[in-house]
Amino acid sequence: MAGDALNVDFPGFDKVVSNLPYSISSEITFKLLRHKFKLGILMYQYEFAARMVSPPGRKDYSRLTVDTYYFADASIIMKVPKGAFQPAPEVDSAVVKLVPRPSPFEVRDEAFFLEFVVAVFSQRRKKLRNSILNTNSMLKIPDIKEVVNQLPEDFMNKRAENLTPEELASVANMLFDLKSDKPWLK
Numbered sequence: 274m275a276g277d278a279l280n281v282d283f284p285g286f287d288k289v290v291s292n293l294p295y296s297i298s299s300e301i302t303f304k305l306l307r308h309k310f311k312l313g314i315l316m317y318q319y320e321f322a323a324r325m326v327s328p329p330g331r332k333d334y335s336r337l338t339v340d341t342y343y344f345a346d347a348s349i350i351m352k353v354p355k356g357a358f359q360p361a362p363e364v365d366s367a368v369v370k371l372v373p374r375p376s377p378f379e380v381r382d383e384a385f386f387l388e389f390v391v392a393v394f395s396q397r398r399k400k401l402r403n404s405i406l407n408t409n410s411m412l413k414i415p416d417i418k419e420v421v422n423q424l425p426e427d428f429m430n431k432r433a434e435n436l437t438p439e440e441l442a443s444v445a446n447m448l449f450d451l452k453s454d455k456p457w458l459k
């Protein structure tokens with residue numbers, strides 16, 4: 274493959290091994306996760322790798338974490354200190370193993386779920402109720418104020434950063450059903 278990895282269509286492959294350009298870690302990872310492959314061994318800046326595998330409730334837990342978990346099992350298999358390179362860079366690195374698999378939780382609509390995750394993590398310090406209200410230009414839910422009042426109170430009062438991927442998916446599923454005129458509430 275030749276060219277800008279962000280602009281060319283990836284060819285078919287089973288395995289990807291790469292010392293990635295750290296400046297495009299996010300874009301390349303989101304693109305890769307949406308590609309079909311069996312195994313990835315990828316080196317990232319350590320802080321980025323930590324965000325890929327963070328548990329909920331930590332500062333590293335992010336859209337990247339949930340997106341990664343939705344598409345793949347990810348684990349840090351090796352920390353690579355800056356001193357391993359000559360000349361030494363300014364940052365530590367980590368090798369991540371990515372094993373794509375079906376999502377461990379059900380989403381009613383993949384595109385909507387992934388957009389919901391982008392929306393609520395764009396306001397990660399806000400309670401879910403407000404982050405949904407504030408990002409409805411992305412989510413496009415009719416009668417959003419009424420809808421959020423009917424969603425589970427305990428989820429609405431938490432921040433996205435404190436909800437597991439499964440919990441986020443359950444809220445996204447309820448919203449999607451309401452949006453598609455299939456009220457689960459009645």
Ligand SMILES: C[S@@+](CC[C@H](N)C(=O)[O-])C[C@H]1O[C@@H](n2cnc3c(N)ncnc32)[C@H](O)[C@@H]1O
Pocket residue numbers: 276277278279292293294295297
């Ligand atoms: C960290 S270096 C790794 C170089 C080499 N593979 C190695 O392991 O020594 C990342 C490489 O990605 C290239 N690169 C940066 N942005 C790219 C892009 N958008 N598409 C393709 N390659 C890119 C850089 O030029 C650089 O050669």
